[in-house]
Amino acid sequence: MxxxxxxxxxxxxxxxxxxLDPNADLPLVHASRHGDTTHTLEMLEALERGEPISPxxxxxxxxxxxxxxxSISRTHHRPLQALGACGDEFDAILHEAKGYLVEGHRAVVAVLSEGPLPSAYQGYTEHPGTACAVGMRLTLDRGRRLMASDPVRGAHPTPLEVMAWLNGDAPFLDGRHRWQLGAE
Amino acid sequence: MSETHDDLSIELKQLIIETLELEDVAPGDIDPDAPLFGEGLGLDSIDALELGLALQKRFGIKLDAEAEETRRHFSNLNALKALVEARRAD
Incomplete structure (x- = not known):
């Protein structure tokens, strides 16, 4: 509803x-650099016209x-974390997730998403060019290892780039660190 | 034709569906005597504010969000219709 x-x-x-969290019992992290800019811009335009904004x-x-x-629709009562990090969302997700895992949570589910960018904002900010979202379930248990090293040059990975990397289309993902996946 | 199929009832049903983006609800699904909020249609307090704004824009009716009578006006579709008939400014 x-x-x-x-x-x-x-x-x-x-x-x-x-x-990724079918039993609604894992901490969740949602990161988005820009959030829902379409509706935010609509509200700003309504204010500019002197019209009341939609509650x-x-x-x-x-x-x-x-x-x-x-959390309301799934009656999820575990920790929730929303992040925006000026392009450093991917690294921020992993830092937050590690914090939960070290505290003793067995896994953390994270989603990185970007909504469509209104035309008024195009050219003023980095954006993947399309709406996209990617999710990961992270754990300290055995599995494919995620390894960090210093990047040659820092970058701002978008959900599309994270997807390409997870698909094996790229050998590593550059954010604030260079991220690589160990062997399966 | 029953009283609940008149033009104003249909207009209000469409206003509710469009304003609150009730994607899975058809006008015929809204029972004019059933509660709009909580049980019944399952709307919440944010929907009430949104509907109040829509009534102001469409019919020029200003309501006090805190008033007990507002709660009564919003109790079901027929109550809402009676409010619009009594207070519409157009």
Whole structure:
């Protein structure tokens, strides 16, 4: 019922969270560099015209709104973390996840997403060029190791780049660190 | 034709569905005597604010979000219709 308040990217994020955390018992991290800019811009334009803004849009304009909707609809009562990190979201996700894991949580589910960028903002910020979302379930248990080394040159990985790397299309992912996956 | 199939009832049902983006609800699904909020249609307090704004824009009706009578006006579709008939500014 609450999904109606989410855009397609928010719905995709909730779908991924539901698949990777089917029992709703893991800490969740949702990172997005820009969030739902389409609706935020609509509100700013309404204010500029002197019109009242939509209470629904206003209620959804916080960065943790998607996690909020997800936690209500799935009765998820574990820790939730919403992140925006000026392009460093991927590294931030892993730092937050490691914190939860070291505290004793057996796994953490993280989603990195970007909504569509309104035309008014194009050219003013880095953006993958399309709406996209990717999820990961992270654990300290045995499995494919995730290794960090210093990058040659820091970069701002988008969800599309994370997907390509996880698919094996790229040997490493550069963020603030260079991330590589160990053998399966 | 029953009283609940008049133009204003249909207009209000469409207003509710469009304003609150009730994707899976058709006008015929809204029982004019069933509660709009909580049980029934399952709307929440944010929907109430959104609907109040829509009534203001469409019919020029200003409501006090805190008033007990507002709660009564929003109890079901027929109550909402009675409010619009009594207070519409257009």
């Amino acid at each position: 609450l999904r109606r308040r989410l855009d397609a990217t928010g719905r995709a994020t909730c779908d991924i969270l539901g698949v 629904t849009r206003f209620s959804m304009s916080v960065h943790n709104a998607v996690l909020g909707v997800h």
